[in-house]
Amino acid sequence: MKKALITGITGQDGSYLAEFLLSKGYQVYGLKRRTATPNFENIQHILDKIEIISGDLLDLSSLIEAIRASDPDEVYNLAAQSFVADSWPQAIYTGYATGLGVTNILEAIRLTKPDIRFYQASSSEMFGKVLEIPQKETTPFYPRSPYAVSKVCGHWITVNYRESYGMYTCSGILFNHESPRRGLEFVTRKVTNGVAKIKLGLQKELRLGNLDAKRDWGYAGDYVKAMWLMLQQENPEDYVIATGETHSVRELVEIAFDYVGLDWNKYIVQDPNLMRPAEVDLLLGDPKKAMDKLGWKPEITFENLIKTMIDSDMQKLKAKK
Numbered sequence: 112m113k114k115a116l117i118t119g120i121t122g123q124d125g126s127y128l129a130e131f132l133l134s135k136g137y138q139v140y141g142l143k144r145r146t147a148t149p150n151f152e153n154i155q156h157i158l159d160k161i162e163i164i165s166g167d168l169l170d171l172s173s174l175i176e177a178i179r180a181s182d183p184d185e186v187y188n189l190a191a192q193s194f195v196a197d198s199w200p201q202a203i204y205t206g207y208a209t210g211l212g213v214t215n216i217l218e219a220i221r222l223t224k225p226d227i228r229f230y231q232a233s234s235s236e237m238f239g240k241v242l243e244i245p246q247k248e249t250t251p252f253y254p255r256s257p258y259a260v261s262k263v264c265g266h267w268i269t270v271n272y273r274e275s276y277g278m279y280t281c282s283g284i285l286f287n288h289e290s291p292r293r294g295l296e297f298v299t300r301k302v303t304n305g306v307a308k309i310k311l312g313l314q315k316e317l318r319l320g321n322l323d324a325k326r327d328w329g330y331a332g333d334y335v336k337a338m339w340l341m342l343q344q345e346n347p348e349d350y351v352i353a354t355g356e357t358h359s360v361r362e363l364v365e366i367a368f369d370y371v372g373l374d375w376n377k378y379i380v381q382d383p384n385l386m387r388p389a390e391v392d393l394l395l396g397d398p399k400k401a402m403d404k405l406g407w408k409p410e411i412t413f414e415n416l417i418k419t420m421i422d423s424d425m426q427k428l429k430a431k432k
């Protein structure tokens with residue numbers, strides 16, 4: 112039985128990856144930092160099948176202990192301060208968690224079990240003010256937020272440990288991926304949850320920032336398969352994971368309101384406070400390498416993804432009512 116340790120197991124991707132690895136027969140361990148109130152919502156349904164280990168990406172000793180306790184074949188580093196907007200007011204913390212945290216986990220592996228296969232959750236945000244369209248593995252980075260700068264650090268330290276120590280380390284450069292388990296602050300979920308609330312008469316308006324930003328949005332369940340595939344190859348490499356399609360926030364809003372039969376113009380309020388100090392205007396990924404070498408492809412369309420998220424939010428809100 113293969114063993115995997117996932118950092119960030121309580122997050123969106125951690126929960127889907129844990130489910131996926133369990134379906135592959137893995138023994139799954141999840142690193143979880145201490146929180147004052149429980150946040151097991153995404154993994155409640157599989158808690159009896161996984162083992163939770165207490166630890167924090169900022170605490171090297173806890174990472175070393177987590178690796179000793181789980182003795183994994185594979186480590187997936189998904190933990191991060193992942194909300195771009197908060198990386199300006201919390202630039203230093205983001206640098207520690209999202210950037211330096213990667214060095215911590217790599218050091219823990221190097222010092223305890225250097226033959227572990229390692230996956231780093233890198234991000235399309237590293238392309239930022241894009242220098243090429245579409246973006247691929249060879250496109251230079253131009254990060255536009257403290258989050259993106261920290262992810263560039265995490266990406267290069269992952270490459271560096273591969274080149275310096277011959278470790279099996281991969282960086283997956285994933286474009287935005289969403290699901291009903293997405294945090295409520297990210298724009299897709301903010302819109303699907305807001306639309307569901309408006310439809311049910313629980314909210315009157317939806318305040319958003321930049322409607323012109325474009326993203327290459329996919330489904331999280333599809334993307335965790337790519338993470339696993341990267342660690343099953345003969346040689347460690349870096350891959351772009353994307354759909355190859357881009358949509359604006361405005362299109363997202365139109366699709367969502369249309370689905371519940373409402374006119375979005377009546378409910379959207381543009382709020383200057385939600386604009387970012389430096390925006391990423393357009394992201395569009397080229398997943399050709401992943402398709403050719405990993406045999407990976409996205410399965411769910413953007414429109415179906417948004418509709419599924421609205422259905423799920425409607426159900427959750429009705430259950431609460």
Ligand code: NAP
Nearest residue numbers: 119121122123124167168189190191193232234285287288
């Ligand atoms: P998420 O839902 O925000 O989950 C982040 C996870 O990291 C949570 O489990 C969180 O724990 C944990 N965490 C944060 N700081 C930690 C620390 N200091 N020590 C231990 N755990 C910590 O993020 P996601 O959407 O699943 O994304 C997973 C990873 O992929 C992140 O690294 C993100 O930056 C990256 N990424 C995401 C996307 C995307 O579109 N989703 C695209 C590219 C890259 P709590 O529950 O306690 O907060």
Ligand code: F7E
Nearest residue numbers: 193195234235236286287296297298299319320321324385
């Ligand atoms: O913003 C615009 C906003 O916060 C998307 C993270 O998972 O993907 C995610 O980062 C776009 C931006 O995601 C609102 O300005 C407009 O242009 O959903 P988001 P993100 O910043 O792209 C990458 C790949 C990651 O790695 C990150 O971890 O939508 N936007 N109005 C808004 N965004 C938010 N959040 N809220 C608004 O009201």
